[in-house]
Amino acid sequence: MVSIAEYSQEPKYTIKVLSDRTGVRPVTLRAWERRYDLLDPGRLDNNYRLYSERDIQVIRWITHRLDEGLSISNAVREYRGLRESGIWPEALPTVLAPQPSQAPRHPTSYYADQLFTALTGHDEAQAKQIVDAIQSMYDIQTIFLEVFYPCLVEIGEAWYRGEIRIATEHFASAFIRGILMNLLQAFPIYSEAPRLLIGCAPEEFHEIAPLMLSVLLRREGYQVEYLGADLPVEDLVFYAEDTSPDMIILSASFDESARPLYRMQAKLDQLPGKPKLGYGGRYFNQNEAARKDLDGIFLGTSLDEAVQNVHDLLD
Ligand code: B12
Known part of the structure:
Protein backbone atom coordinates (compact mmCIF):
# COMPACT_ATOMS: atom_id res chain seq x y z
CA MET A 1 0.00 0.00 0.00
CA ALA A 97 -10.88 5.59 -8.98
CA PRO A 98 -14.37 6.81 -9.85
CA GLN A 99 -15.01 7.63 -13.46
CA PRO A 100 -16.13 11.13 -14.46
CA SER A 101 -19.20 9.68 -16.09
CA GLN A 102 -20.48 8.25 -12.79
CA ALA A 103 -23.64 9.59 -11.19
CA PRO A 104 -23.08 12.28 -8.54
CA ARG A 105 -21.62 10.66 -5.46
CA HIS A 106 -23.32 12.81 -2.87
CA PRO A 107 -27.02 13.28 -3.08
CA THR A 108 -26.84 16.67 -1.37
CA SER A 109 -24.45 18.04 -3.99
CA TYR A 110 -26.80 16.73 -6.65
CA TYR A 111 -29.64 18.74 -5.06
CA ALA A 112 -27.42 21.81 -4.67
CA ASP A 113 -26.82 21.65 -8.43
CA GLN A 114 -30.49 21.07 -9.16
CA LEU A 115 -31.51 24.00 -7.01
CA PHE A 116 -28.87 26.18 -8.69
CA THR A 117 -30.32 25.27 -12.10
CA ALA A 118 -33.91 25.92 -11.01
CA LEU A 119 -33.09 29.26 -9.35
CA THR A 120 -30.88 30.60 -12.11
CA GLY A 121 -33.63 29.57 -14.56
CA HIS A 122 -36.14 31.57 -12.42
CA ASP A 123 -38.19 28.35 -12.14
CA GLU A 124 -39.76 28.88 -8.73
CA ALA A 125 -42.13 25.89 -8.99
CA GLN A 126 -39.20 23.57 -9.66
CA ALA A 127 -37.16 25.12 -6.85
CA LYS A 128 -40.09 24.58 -4.46
CA GLN A 129 -40.36 20.94 -5.53
CA ILE A 130 -36.65 20.41 -4.86
CA VAL A 131 -36.94 21.98 -1.42
CA ASP A 132 -40.01 19.84 -0.60
CA ALA A 133 -38.11 16.73 -1.70
CA ILE A 134 -34.99 17.45 0.35
CA GLN A 135 -37.04 18.39 3.41
CA SER A 136 -38.46 14.89 3.42
CA MET A 137 -34.97 13.34 3.17
CA TYR A 138 -32.54 15.41 5.23
CA ASP A 139 -32.44 17.31 8.51
CA ILE A 140 -32.39 21.08 8.22
CA GLN A 141 -28.74 21.48 9.17
CA THR A 142 -27.74 19.19 6.28
CA ILE A 143 -30.04 21.11 3.94
CA PHE A 144 -28.56 24.46 5.00
CA LEU A 145 -24.91 23.45 4.91
CA GLU A 146 -24.86 20.96 2.06
CA VAL A 147 -27.58 22.19 -0.30
CA PHE A 148 -28.39 25.89 0.28
CA TYR A 149 -24.84 26.97 1.14
CA PRO A 150 -23.04 25.45 -1.90
CA CYS A 151 -25.91 26.56 -4.13
CA LEU A 152 -25.52 30.18 -2.91
CA VAL A 153 -21.73 30.05 -3.26
CA GLU A 154 -22.14 28.87 -6.83
CA ILE A 155 -24.67 31.66 -7.47
CA GLY A 156 -22.15 34.18 -6.10
CA GLU A 157 -19.43 32.83 -8.38
CA ALA A 158 -21.72 32.82 -11.42
CA TRP A 159 -22.61 36.45 -10.63
CA TYR A 160 -18.92 37.32 -10.21
CA ARG A 161 -18.08 35.73 -13.58
CA GLY A 162 -20.90 37.74 -15.15
CA GLU A 163 -22.85 34.60 -16.07
CA ILE A 164 -26.04 35.56 -14.25
CA ARG A 165 -27.82 38.84 -13.75
CA ILE A 166 -28.08 40.71 -10.46
CA ALA A 167 -31.85 40.15 -10.72
CA THR A 168 -31.21 36.41 -10.80
CA GLU A 169 -29.00 36.53 -7.73
CA HIS A 170 -31.69 38.55 -5.92
CA PHE A 171 -34.41 36.12 -7.02
CA ALA A 172 -32.40 33.16 -5.72
CA SER A 173 -31.52 34.71 -2.37
CA ALA A 174 -35.09 35.98 -1.88
CA PHE A 175 -36.41 32.47 -2.53
CA ILE A 176 -34.04 30.87 0.02
CA ARG A 177 -34.67 33.66 2.51
CA GLY A 178 -38.42 32.95 2.20
CA ILE A 179 -37.93 29.25 2.94
CA LEU A 180 -35.81 30.12 5.99
CA MET A 181 -38.37 32.64 7.29
CA ASN A 182 -41.11 29.98 7.05
CA LEU A 183 -38.96 27.50 8.93
CA LEU A 184 -38.17 30.05 11.63
CA GLN A 185 -41.83 30.81 12.15
CA ALA A 186 -42.75 27.12 12.22
CA PHE A 187 -40.70 26.44 15.39
CA PRO A 188 -42.27 27.19 18.78
CA ILE A 189 -40.94 30.05 20.92
CA TYR A 190 -40.09 29.12 24.51
CA SER A 191 -40.46 32.21 26.66
CA GLU A 192 -38.44 30.74 29.56
CA ALA A 193 -35.40 29.84 27.43
CA PRO A 194 -32.26 32.03 27.06
CA ARG A 195 -33.04 34.96 24.83
CA LEU A 196 -30.98 35.67 21.72
CA LEU A 197 -31.12 38.61 19.33
CA ILE A 198 -29.64 37.70 15.93
CA GLY A 199 -29.03 39.80 12.85
CA CYS A 200 -26.56 41.63 10.65
CA ALA A 201 -23.94 44.19 11.70
CA PRO A 202 -24.32 47.80 10.42
CA GLU A 203 -24.43 48.08 6.59
CA GLU A 204 -24.45 44.31 6.26
CA PHE A 205 -27.11 42.92 3.92
CA HIS A 206 -26.10 39.27 3.73
CA GLU A 207 -28.91 37.92 5.86
CA ILE A 208 -29.00 34.26 4.98
CA ALA A 209 -26.32 32.97 7.36
CA PRO A 210 -27.72 34.77 10.45
CA LEU A 211 -31.20 33.66 9.43
CA MET A 212 -30.02 30.05 9.16
CA LEU A 213 -28.39 30.39 12.57
CA SER A 214 -31.67 31.76 13.96
CA VAL A 215 -33.55 28.71 12.67
CA LEU A 216 -30.94 26.27 14.04
CA LEU A 217 -30.93 27.93 17.47
CA ARG A 218 -34.70 28.25 17.69
CA ARG A 219 -34.87 24.57 16.80
CA GLU A 220 -32.60 23.93 19.80
CA GLY A 221 -35.16 25.64 22.04
CA TYR A 222 -33.59 29.09 22.42
CA GLN A 223 -35.84 32.13 22.41
CA VAL A 224 -34.51 33.64 19.20
CA GLU A 225 -35.57 36.99 17.81
CA TYR A 226 -34.36 37.56 14.26
CA LEU A 227 -33.73 41.25 13.56
CA GLY A 228 -32.63 41.25 9.90
CA ALA A 229 -30.08 43.33 7.98
CA ASP A 230 -28.08 46.48 8.77
CA LEU A 231 -28.59 46.98 12.52
CA PRO A 232 -27.20 50.23 14.00
CA VAL A 233 -25.15 49.50 17.14
CA GLU A 234 -26.57 52.40 19.23
CA ASP A 235 -30.13 51.31 18.61
CA LEU A 236 -29.32 47.68 19.37
CA VAL A 237 -27.82 48.63 22.71
CA PHE A 238 -31.00 50.57 23.61
CA TYR A 239 -33.09 47.63 22.46
CA ALA A 240 -30.99 45.29 24.60
CA GLU A 241 -31.62 47.56 27.58
CA ASP A 242 -35.38 47.26 26.94
CA THR A 243 -35.48 43.51 26.35
CA SER A 244 -32.59 42.00 28.41
CA PRO A 245 -31.27 39.38 25.99
CA ASP A 246 -28.66 36.88 27.14
CA MET A 247 -26.74 37.29 23.92
CA ILE A 248 -26.67 39.37 20.74
CA ILE A 249 -25.25 37.60 17.68
CA LEU A 250 -24.16 39.59 14.64
CA SER A 251 -22.79 38.62 11.25
CA ALA A 252 -20.35 40.75 9.23
CA SER A 253 -18.82 40.22 5.78
CA PHE A 254 -16.92 43.46 5.39
CA ASP A 255 -14.61 45.71 7.36
CA GLU A 256 -17.18 48.58 7.35
CA SER A 257 -19.71 46.32 9.06
CA ALA A 258 -17.26 44.78 11.51
CA ARG A 259 -15.68 48.06 12.66
CA PRO A 260 -18.69 49.47 14.58
CA LEU A 261 -18.79 46.24 16.62
CA TYR A 262 -15.47 47.02 18.33
CA ARG A 263 -17.13 49.42 20.79
CA MET A 264 -20.21 47.32 21.34
CA GLN A 265 -19.32 44.87 24.13
CA ALA A 266 -18.17 47.75 26.37
CA LYS A 267 -21.60 49.37 25.92
CA LEU A 268 -23.40 46.11 26.62
CA ASP A 269 -21.32 45.65 29.79
CA GLN A 270 -22.93 48.81 31.19
CA LEU A 271 -26.40 47.23 31.01
CA PRO A 272 -27.73 45.38 34.09
CA GLY A 273 -27.73 41.92 32.48
CA LYS A 274 -24.38 42.43 30.66
CA PRO A 275 -25.53 40.61 27.51
CA LYS A 276 -22.79 38.79 25.62
CA LEU A 277 -21.87 39.84 22.10
CA GLY A 278 -21.30 36.86 19.76
CA TYR A 279 -20.13 37.43 16.23
CA GLY A 280 -19.00 35.68 13.08
CA GLY A 281 -19.20 35.84 9.30
CA ARG A 282 -17.10 36.05 6.20
CA TYR A 283 -15.01 39.04 7.41
CA PHE A 284 -13.94 37.32 10.62
CA ASN A 285 -13.33 34.02 8.84
CA GLN A 286 -10.85 35.77 6.60
CA ASN A 287 -9.27 38.05 9.25
CA GLU A 288 -8.08 36.16 12.27
CA ALA A 289 -6.36 39.25 13.66
CA ALA A 290 -9.69 41.11 13.77
CA ARG A 291 -11.08 38.42 16.09
CA LYS A 292 -8.35 39.11 18.63
CA ASP A 293 -9.10 42.85 18.67
CA LEU A 294 -12.83 42.52 19.22
CA ASP A 295 -14.12 42.17 22.78
CA GLY A 296 -17.10 39.92 22.01
CA ILE A 297 -16.96 36.18 21.39
CA PHE A 298 -16.09 34.77 17.98
CA LEU A 299 -18.61 31.96 17.58
CA GLY A 300 -16.75 29.97 14.93
CA THR A 301 -16.21 29.83 11.22
CA SER A 302 -19.38 27.88 10.47
CA LEU A 303 -22.94 27.69 11.70
CA ASP A 304 -22.67 24.23 13.25
CA GLU A 305 -19.73 25.48 15.31
CA ALA A 306 -21.78 28.53 16.31
CA VAL A 307 -24.65 26.36 17.61
CA GLN A 308 -22.21 24.34 19.71
CA ASN A 309 -20.51 27.46 21.07
CA VAL A 310 -23.83 29.06 22.02
CA HIS A 311 -24.68 25.88 23.96
CA ASP A 312 -21.33 25.98 25.73
CA LEU A 313 -21.73 29.65 26.62
CA LEU A 314 -25.36 29.67 27.72
CA ASP A 315 -26.17 26.24 29.13
C1 B12 B 1 -27.08 36.58 -1.88
C2 B12 B 1 -25.88 37.49 -1.92
C3 B12 B 1 -26.10 38.86 -1.79
C4 B12 B 1 -27.47 39.44 -1.52
C5 B12 B 1 -27.86 39.18 -0.05
C6 B12 B 1 -29.37 39.06 0.10
C7 B12 B 1 -29.79 38.61 1.46
N1 B12 B 1 -31.03 38.89 1.79
O1 B12 B 1 -29.04 38.01 2.23
C8 B12 B 1 -27.26 40.96 -1.85
C9 B12 B 1 -27.77 41.23 -3.24
C10 B12 B 1 -27.89 41.94 -0.87
C11 B12 B 1 -25.74 41.06 -1.86
C12 B12 B 1 -25.09 42.25 -1.85
C13 B12 B 1 -23.71 42.39 -1.95
N2 B12 B 1 -22.83 41.40 -2.16
CO1 B12 B 1 -23.28 39.50 -2.00
N3 B12 B 1 -23.51 37.70 -2.15
C14 B12 B 1 -24.57 36.96 -2.05
C15 B12 B 1 -24.19 35.47 -2.19
C16 B12 B 1 -24.56 35.00 -3.60
C17 B12 B 1 -24.81 34.53 -1.18
C18 B12 B 1 -24.60 34.99 0.27
C19 B12 B 1 -25.07 33.90 1.18
O2 B12 B 1 -26.17 33.93 1.69
N4 B12 B 1 -24.25 32.85 1.33
C20 B12 B 1 -24.62 31.66 2.11
C21 B12 B 1 -24.23 31.89 3.57
C22 B12 B 1 -24.71 30.69 4.40
O3 B12 B 1 -22.81 31.91 3.60
P1 B12 B 1 -21.97 33.09 4.26
O4 B12 B 1 -22.75 34.34 4.32
O5 B12 B 1 -20.61 33.10 3.66
O6 B12 B 1 -21.85 32.54 5.76
C23 B12 B 1 -21.01 31.46 6.09
C24 B12 B 1 -19.86 31.95 6.96
O7 B12 B 1 -19.43 33.24 6.61
C25 B12 B 1 -20.39 31.84 8.34
N5 B12 B 1 -21.15 32.95 8.92
C26 B12 B 1 -21.83 33.94 8.36
N6 B12 B 1 -22.42 34.69 9.28
C27 B12 B 1 -22.11 34.17 10.47
C28 B12 B 1 -22.43 34.56 11.76
C29 B12 B 1 -21.93 33.84 12.83
C30 B12 B 1 -22.28 34.28 14.22
C31 B12 B 1 -21.10 32.72 12.60
C32 B12 B 1 -20.55 31.98 13.72
C33 B12 B 1 -20.79 32.31 11.31
C34 B12 B 1 -21.30 33.05 10.26
O8 B12 B 1 -21.23 30.72 8.30
C35 B12 B 1 -21.81 30.55 7.00
C36 B12 B 1 -21.76 29.10 6.63
O9 B12 B 1 -20.46 28.60 6.65
C37 B12 B 1 -22.65 35.54 -1.94
C38 B12 B 1 -21.86 34.37 -2.51
C39 B12 B 1 -21.22 33.54 -1.38
N7 B12 B 1 -20.10 32.95 -1.66
O10 B12 B 1 -21.72 33.41 -0.28
C40 B12 B 1 -22.31 36.93 -2.47
C41 B12 B 1 -21.10 37.64 -1.90
C42 B12 B 1 -20.95 37.39 -0.41
N8 B12 B 1 -21.43 39.05 -2.13
C43 B12 B 1 -20.43 39.77 -2.49
C44 B12 B 1 -20.47 41.16 -2.76
C45 B12 B 1 -19.19 41.74 -3.34
C46 B12 B 1 -21.62 41.90 -2.52
C47 B12 B 1 -21.80 43.41 -2.73
C48 B12 B 1 -20.63 44.29 -2.29
C49 B12 B 1 -22.13 43.58 -4.21
C50 B12 B 1 -22.39 45.00 -4.66
N9 B12 B 1 -21.45 45.52 -5.36
O11 B12 B 1 -23.43 45.52 -4.34
C51 B12 B 1 -23.06 43.71 -1.91
C52 B12 B 1 -22.73 44.11 -0.46
C53 B12 B 1 -23.97 44.34 0.37
C54 B12 B 1 -23.66 44.53 1.82
N10 B12 B 1 -23.15 45.69 2.21
O12 B12 B 1 -23.87 43.64 2.63
C55 B12 B 1 -19.15 38.94 -2.58
C56 B12 B 1 -18.22 39.17 -1.37
C57 B12 B 1 -16.76 39.15 -1.77
C58 B12 B 1 -15.90 39.44 -0.57
N11 B12 B 1 -15.17 40.52 -0.62
O13 B12 B 1 -15.85 38.72 0.39
C59 B12 B 1 -19.73 37.48 -2.70
C60 B12 B 1 -18.83 36.37 -2.11
C61 B12 B 1 -20.01 37.22 -4.21
C62 B12 B 1 -18.73 36.96 -4.98
N12 B12 B 1 -18.50 35.72 -5.40
O14 B12 B 1 -17.97 37.84 -5.21
N13 B12 B 1 -25.16 39.84 -1.91
Missing part, protein backbone atom coordinates in the same frame (compact mmCIF):
# COMPACT_ATOMS: atom_id res chain seq x y z
CA VAL A 2 1.18 3.54 -0.78
CA SER A 3 0.80 6.38 1.71
CA ILE A 4 -0.80 9.64 0.51
CA ALA A 5 2.42 11.36 1.69
CA GLU A 6 4.23 9.77 -1.24
CA TYR A 7 2.19 11.74 -3.78
CA SER A 8 3.51 15.02 -5.16
CA GLN A 9 2.46 18.33 -3.61
CA GLU A 10 3.18 20.26 -6.81
CA PRO A 11 0.09 22.36 -7.66
CA LYS A 12 -0.82 21.65 -11.29
CA TYR A 13 -4.44 20.55 -11.72
CA THR A 14 -7.52 22.76 -12.11
CA ILE A 15 -10.68 22.13 -10.13
CA LYS A 16 -12.14 20.52 -13.27
CA VAL A 17 -9.37 17.88 -13.26
CA LEU A 18 -9.76 17.38 -9.51
CA SER A 19 -13.48 16.90 -10.08
CA ASP A 20 -12.99 14.47 -12.98
CA ARG A 21 -10.41 12.44 -11.07
CA THR A 22 -12.47 12.17 -7.87
CA GLY A 23 -16.06 12.20 -9.13
CA VAL A 24 -16.89 15.11 -6.80
CA ARG A 25 -18.54 18.10 -8.43
CA PRO A 26 -16.72 21.47 -8.37
CA VAL A 27 -19.54 23.06 -6.37
CA THR A 28 -19.07 20.44 -3.64
CA LEU A 29 -15.27 20.67 -3.71
CA ARG A 30 -15.50 24.44 -3.22
CA ALA A 31 -17.98 24.02 -0.37
CA TRP A 32 -15.70 21.48 1.35
CA GLU A 33 -12.75 23.77 0.86
CA ARG A 34 -14.55 26.70 2.46
CA ARG A 35 -16.18 24.72 5.21
CA TYR A 36 -13.49 22.28 6.23
CA ASP A 37 -10.31 23.92 5.03
CA LEU A 38 -9.36 20.49 3.74
CA LEU A 39 -6.90 21.37 0.99
CA ASP A 40 -4.52 24.25 0.48
CA PRO A 41 -4.51 24.81 -3.28
CA GLY A 42 -1.98 26.99 -5.06
CA ARG A 43 -3.30 29.95 -7.05
CA LEU A 44 -2.73 31.10 -10.60
CA ASP A 45 -2.31 34.81 -11.35
CA ASN A 46 -6.03 35.01 -12.16
CA ASN A 47 -6.72 33.55 -8.68
CA TYR A 48 -7.83 30.14 -10.05
CA ARG A 49 -6.97 27.28 -7.72
CA LEU A 50 -4.45 24.60 -8.66
CA TYR A 51 -4.40 21.21 -6.93
CA SER A 52 -1.70 18.59 -6.51
CA GLU A 53 -1.69 14.84 -6.96
CA ARG A 54 -1.71 14.60 -3.16
CA ASP A 55 -4.92 16.72 -3.01
CA ILE A 56 -6.53 14.29 -5.43
CA GLN A 57 -5.62 11.37 -3.18
CA VAL A 58 -6.99 13.17 -0.09
CA ILE A 59 -10.35 13.77 -1.78
CA ARG A 60 -10.47 10.18 -3.00
CA TRP A 61 -9.81 8.97 0.55
CA ILE A 62 -12.60 11.25 1.89
CA THR A 63 -15.14 10.11 -0.72
CA HIS A 64 -14.27 6.48 0.03
CA ARG A 65 -15.14 7.08 3.70
CA LEU A 66 -18.42 8.72 2.60
CA ASP A 67 -19.22 5.64 0.51
CA GLU A 68 -18.68 3.60 3.65
CA GLY A 69 -21.43 5.59 5.34
CA LEU A 70 -19.60 8.37 7.21
CA SER A 71 -20.92 11.93 7.11
CA ILE A 72 -18.59 14.50 5.55
CA SER A 73 -17.91 16.13 8.93
CA ASN A 74 -16.97 12.75 10.48
CA ALA A 75 -14.79 11.82 7.50
CA VAL A 76 -12.95 15.14 7.81
CA ARG A 77 -12.65 14.68 11.59
CA GLU A 78 -11.13 11.23 11.05
CA TYR A 79 -8.73 12.57 8.44
CA ARG A 80 -7.67 15.44 10.73
CA GLY A 81 -7.24 13.04 13.65
CA LEU A 82 -4.84 10.95 11.59
CA ARG A 83 -2.93 13.98 10.42
CA GLU A 84 -2.68 15.41 13.93
CA SER A 85 -1.12 12.10 15.02
CA GLY A 86 1.41 12.49 12.21
CA ILE A 87 -0.19 9.75 10.09
CA TRP A 88 -1.01 9.98 6.40
CA PRO A 89 -3.82 7.62 5.34
CA GLU A 90 -3.12 5.06 2.67
CA ALA A 91 -4.01 6.07 -0.88
CA LEU A 92 -6.78 4.07 -2.51
CA PRO A 93 -5.77 1.68 -5.26
CA THR A 94 -6.17 3.37 -8.64
CA VAL A 95 -8.55 0.70 -9.82
CA LEU A 96 -11.16 2.13 -7.45
